[in-house]
Amino acid sequence: MEPHFTKVAIIGVGLIGGSLGLAIRKRGLAGTVVGVGRGEANLKTALERGAIDSYRLDLEEGVKDADLVVLCTPVATFPALAKSLAAIVKPGAIVTDAGSVKESVVSAMEAAIGSRARVVGAHPIAGSEDSGAAAARADLYEGAKCIITPTASTDGDALNQVETLWKAVGSVTVRMGPASHDRIFAAVSHLPHMVAFGLVNTVLDMEDGGFVPYSGGGFRDYTRIAGSHPDMWRDICLLNREQIVASMDSFIEHMKRLREMVAASDGAALAGEFERAREVKKKLA
DSSP states (O other): OOOOEEEEEEEOOSHHHHHHHHHHHHHTOEEEEEEEOSOHHHHHHHHHTTSOSEEESSHHHHHTTOSEEEEOSOGGGHHHHHHHHTTTSOTTOEEEEOOSOOHHHHHHHHHHHTTTSEEEEEEEOOOOSOOSGGGOOTTTTTTOEEEEEOOTTOOHHHHHHHHHHHHHTTOEEEEOOHHHHHHHHIIIIIHHHHHHHHHHHHHHHGGGGTTGGGOOHHHHHHHHHHTSOHHHHHHHHHHTHHHHHHHHHHHHHHHHHHHHHHHTTOHHHHHHHHHHHHHHHHHHO
């Protein structure tokens, strides 16, 4: 059975929040969807595109009587938002999120709001380098994984409702603890962004950027994720610092090994490393 919420309030109606609003409204999963934010131009775009039924610039007005509140702003804003919601959200409402860091964020949300609302952490694995309501798509979550991160304090009914919502908009859901989530995604999501930022800036610094005009498809593949929003990735690095550092340390060790193979002209070892990576790529294709 698909869930149905009387009122959903989406705080932050950009690519992620706007796409969720479009998917909810397309499938009739809520009586009304209200967008909440500070940028009125973006909220007007969300309204025009059908991602929301209405919008509010005031947080209290926006979440009033909502039985589901979804935080889709940058993850660094979640703890402060939770503190604000603690005094104004409907008692018993579900508060969930779409952030890519979970352990510190969910803990802060539960501490701030857990006595009034039911907190359920979530992370849809979908997105692009584009941002804002103009980039939102109703099919963004179809076939994408969504990680649900319950804790010992998570209300069972709220957990089921949030998981069912993500399934209803097309996601394949997976449950795991917040700490496991952060360790995994430091490796498969956060590390690739660090590598992309580092690679692009390395080439940019060679010959004062003179090599960049000669780049081909491989370099452009890296510039795609290096084009992600700097403030968002700064916050992710700060909030998941220990796990990202551990992943970067592991990557540096692998780069040292590759460097040694190149320096030693060890073609057999290089081919073995390349084939190992190629086999992984085949499975992901």
